[in-house]
Amino acid sequence: MTAFSLEPAQLAWCAELRTLAAERLHPLADKGEPGHVNRALVAELGSLGLLGRLFTSGALDLCLMRESLAYACTEAETALALQGLGAHPVHAYGTEAQRARWLPRVTAGTAIAAFALSEPGAGSDAAALELRAEADASRTGRSSDTAQAGRSSDAPVLAAAPDGPARWRLTGEKCWISNAPEADFYTVFARTTPGAGARGVTAFLVPADRPGLTGRGLDMLSPHPIGALDFDAVPVTADDVLGEADRGFRVAMGTLNLFRPSVGAFAVGMAQAALDATLAHTAGRDAFGGKLRDLQAVSHQVAEMALRTEAARLMVHAAASAYDADDPDVPRRSAMAKLLATETAQYVVDTAVQLHGARALQRGHLLEHLYREVRAPRIYEGASEVQRGIIAKELYARQEAR
Template identity: 40%
Template sequence: MADRSYLDWPFFEEKHRELSDALERWAGRRLGEIDHADTDAACRDLVAKLGQGGWLEHAASEDGKLDVRSLCLIRETLARHDGLADFAFAMQGLGSGAITLFGSDAQKSEWLPKVRSGAAISAFALTEPQSGSDVANLAMTARRDGDDWVLSGEKTWISNGGIADLYVVFARTGEGPGAKGLSAFVVPADTAGLGVAERLDTIAPHPLARLSFEDVRLPADAIIGAPGEGFRIAMSVLDVFRSTVAAASLGFARRAMDASLDRASSRELFGAPLFEMQMVQGHIAEMAHGIDAGALLTYRAAWMKDMGAPRVSREAAMAKLFSTEEAQKIIDAAVQLHGGDGVRSGSVPETLYREIRALRIYEGASDVQKIIIARAAMAAHDKGGAANGA
């Protein structure tokens, strides 16, 4: 059983501990029922079960507020049990996040109840073939035609692409250069002109697709917020959900450590348990150290956001960078400790090894997180220097 003593840290309230306990019981009962042979079907099944269990209420709240600590605890727990369950939950939140935080009353009433119940699968369509972490470089256009908007272009690496019922799409509307000229739109999956150009396969199977938009016509009220607010909306959504990526990596890391402890205590080498080797103890110590440090960074960022911080870009970037990179090291060590069994297809270490790699890329690759952190450090330095008359 993974260590859960961190729930006693002052970042959490009693409601968070109750949530974690309830989800732990539910996941133990329900996630073993999922057939992963067909990834699309498994995701649909998981979204339905998460909706029935009431867990998606945290991903698309009725009051337009998101408790980031709850989101993180849910992702960490689901990831420890089943990586695809974590994916299914996360995409419901990320895909509908712009509507939850910035949508009109009509948009919220039409879509959020469906997302919460699991009746509608959501997707966040930001990345393009020539624009990943550089959001300001988006090329997809949305032009006015009478009272309508007409979207043209392409999106790629879209999670839930091909199975989503709802896409939140970011496009260039031209109110200003770069980031100042982007807007966000609600696009139902059955809208004419929206197509799945290609399904994308990855080392850890998830529904992913490249989407084409050929003169996709939307009504005027499909825009989220005002024209030109798309970049702010996208960054605000990522500001919430980036910490949850760190939490998911903690879930993977905790499972890897559990598997390593089981292996070290049950496997014998030279007539003694594997754990008696000092090198093995060193690996275990580094795992425990990395997990606790990552959890401190992750739940600090979540706590700050819940306490009303307008932006936690620096803190979320630190949490995501450290936790995902450290989880990769922990899982690699788990593979090593398992020897041949660690690379056997379908084993826990092998599965985790494939699952963790994408987390160091999506929602801002590790190198991009370094840029965010460095720029924040320089901005703080310049502000302090000016205040001191330097």
């Protein structure tokens, strides 16, 4: 199979997912409260076996799932994607004990996961995060003068206590975290080595009931749950580390490289829904003695919408296939796919609104809903400007390597 065609079984699966989203997931989404986790919807995703596929399928299957669900029910798509984003670090980098405790519940839809990377001062510049993981004073030791050579005089030494592993206290804030503050556990990225940039970040699995962890919801344009988290000396141990200490940025980038193309798939699903709605509207709407589609200005816009949507879909499939093939060019391809697809979806939905006129601005109209949903993907998981930076960096690195 190439990145430019799908097998009949894949096409049939996509059609089945669109039907499930429309008939079983959309009614549950309608009963949810905007800005809050819809646990009934997440549980249904689990019962349908879709959450389990987050950890058994490749990147292309993830993209097909997200596009198909987004076409018929953006809330279901987002609920599925957030489970994957929050739990993928546990699946890919967690210990056996961590996976055994959380992944069955995530798969069943009974535990809500969240990915806590962004901060008030470190959104696009994720390497600048400031949430501190400081040595617990009760478990901080001082080594010999020889061992202290090369260290600042006030830097604590993390030492395993006689009765257990080394411990840290998390202090600071996370912001714009999807599923916060209602998640059951968080993948949290904290600075364990000051001044070390991306090299001094550690990923922790933090259950929501840890003392000192509080949060609040944020009222955002997009209707899915987003909040802020406050860490007041939240205790974590070596058993909570995902991957290796000071190697957490690898966990973050490994997760984002997988999910960036699928953010593009989410965008393509919304674009296709807007395009199909526009085709139906312009074919049936009487205007100026004929149908809207008879106006060249309209038909050319519809053609442009279709062209951009298909181009974005192909780039998403190519990036996902590259990920599945373990291609070394994944960062560039993922960034390109996410950038093109999200910018395309913004254009397509906006054009669809224009061609529908005032009716598309009414609360409850499909395009009114898509117009609110489509804006955020151009920012989260790396804003469009960040994607351009990644693309340029990869291009110049390749040029220098020649």
